[in-house]
Amino acid sequence: MPVLSLQGGRPVLGALAPACVWLLLWQLASVALGSTLLLPAPLAVLVRAGQLALAPGFWPxxxxxxxxxAGGFALSFLLALALGLAAHRSRMLRTLLEPLLVALKGVPIVCVIVLLLIWVGSRAVSGIAVLLAVFPPLYFALLEGLDNVDARTDEMLRGFGVGPFRRLLLQQWGESLPYLLAASRSACGMAWKAGVAAELVGTPVGSIGERIYQAKLLLETTDVFAWTLVVVLLSLACERAFLLALEATGRLAPRLALRLGPRCAEAPSCAPCELSLDGATLAYDGAVVLEGVSLDLSAGSRTVVMGPSGVGKTTLLSALAGALPPLSGSVQAGPGASAVYQDVRLLEQLTAEENVRLAAPWLARDAVRALLLELLAPEALALRASELSGGQRRRIELARALAHPSAAVILDEPFSALDEEAHRRAAAFVLDHLGGRTLLVASHLPQDPALLSARVLRLREGPPAHSSEKSLE
Known part of the structure; x- marks a missing residue:
């Protein structure tokens, strides 16, 4: 026999049990007091709420x-988005807004309502009171989410030439969404509390607050409880509808970003570039890793950087990709270099095809599929990145890097998590699609220089680390 359940598999009876306990306690308290003036029974309140809902003037x-x-909440949400995004990018604006937000959080809402009644009158006061009440938590939630966006994914998107608005849709919105959802769960209820409180104080004709105030004057306690129940139900309905819509944006935003990608008939042409360091000192997390390093990689050359773990291969590649400025010396980096990073940097909610299209939006879907089929089985192409194995994810990154037009291709341990056959095919894929571009690869696998027909750049340990070149015949 099927069990009635709520979304997420929680049984209905289990969900209703706590509510039934509180209703029972309410009933017992009403019986103990013995006065509907002080505390009407829950059934009487429910019946009265039904009568109010069926009355002709209820819906107006x-x-x-x-x-x-709802209007005040919507304006507050939009204002929080606009100012939160702006404050995330401008330290000056964030500092300027701080005192105002602290004041809004600390000022009692009743004092705000009284001032608003003087300034705007009773009919507009509730919407403005809602806006001012819920703006601070929404603003701070968005700001916290943006401050905690994964910097590595942002670096990847910038490297593939993704603009600010598309980065917002692809990454920042999705990573900030949990913060906004958590704040919105309380902000929706707070909005109704502030709005009805404003109506109680201002008593605009034709509002719920006015009816609650009249019921209080006439000592109709059951009506007070019934109207309160109506407010609670409206608040829950609004909260659920808004949260569902907000959750949906997390799925829609990346799709919109893909549609907004640049449109052109063919990939921009990029000539191979030279990569060089001249007396460069490079640091990672504040610690010097490479000091006084000089090297020149000619345009169109192929180089594999080798050395033990921790010697500075990733630091060197980051500098030559333009992602890590030197502490001293100079670096000539690859402009808009295509990169595969040491750690996997895919957008997990996107499919294999969509992750490649992100870096090469001018490619037709058939072209993207053909490219990926050189590395992946057909059934993997439509799966989200989060559903794929480590080796499959690595091959998607390779396809993305080679599909993106650039002057240089920089790959950090690109063949990790691949078996021998997949490794051989992936190396052949790189050569097939390199197109004469400068290639720089970091690897600890001894067969990679031969597979890529590349020379070796060895980094040896020692304080500081230095480099020496050795040609590969």
């Missing part, structure tokens, strides 16, 4: 309050 009343609360 509910609409009056709903429009103002």
């Amino acid at each position: 009343l509910a609409s009056f309050s709903l429009v103002r609360v």
Whole structure:
């Protein structure tokens, strides 16, 4: 026999049990007091709420309050988005807004309502009160989310030439969304509290707050409870609808970013570039890794950097990719270099095809599929990156790097997590699609220089680390 359940598999009876306990306690308290003036029974409140909902004038009343609360919340949310994004990019603006936000959080809402009544009148006060009440938590939630965006993924997107708005849709929005969802769960309820409180103080004609105030004056306690139940139900409905819509944006934003990609008939042409260091000192996390390093990699050359773990291969590649400025000396980096990073940097919610299209939006879908089929089985192409194995994910990154037009291709341990056959095919794929570009690869695998027909650049340990070149015949 099937069990009635809520979304997520939680049984309905299990969800209702706590509510039933509180309703029972409410009923017992009502019986103990023995006065409906002090505490009406829950059934009486429910019946009265039903009567109110069926009354002819109910929906105009509910609409009056709903429009103002929902409108104030929507304006607050949009304002939090705009100022949160701006403050994330501008330290000056963030500092300027700080005192205002602290004041808004600390000022009692009743004091705000009284001032608003003086300034704008009773009919507009609830919407503005909602805006001011919920703006701070939404603003701070978005700011915290943006501050904690994964810097490595952002570096990858910048490297593939993804613009600020598309980066927002592809990564920043999705990573900030949990913070906004958590804040919105409380902000929706806070909006109704602030809106109805404003109506109670200002008593605009035709509002829920006015009816609650009248019920209080006439000592109709059951009506007070019934209207309160109506507000709670409206608040829950608004919260659920808004959270569902907000969650949906997390799925829609990356798809929109792909549609907004640059449109051109063919890939931009890029001539191979020279990569060089001249007396460069490079540091990672504040610690000097390579000091006084000089080297020249000619345009169109192929080089494999080898050496033990921790010697500075990744640091060297980051500098030559233009992602790591030197502490001293100079670096001539590859402009817009195509890169495969030591750690996997895919957008997990996108498919294999979409991750490649991200770096080469001018490629037709058939061309992307043909490229990926050189490395992956057909059934893997439509799967999200999060559903693929480590080796499959690595091959997607290789396809993405070679599909992107650039003057240089820089690959950091590109064949990790690949078996021998996949390793051989991946190396052949790199050569097939390199197109004369400068190639720089970091590897600890001795067969890679031969597979890539490349010379070796060895880094040896020692304080500081230095480099020496050795040709490979």
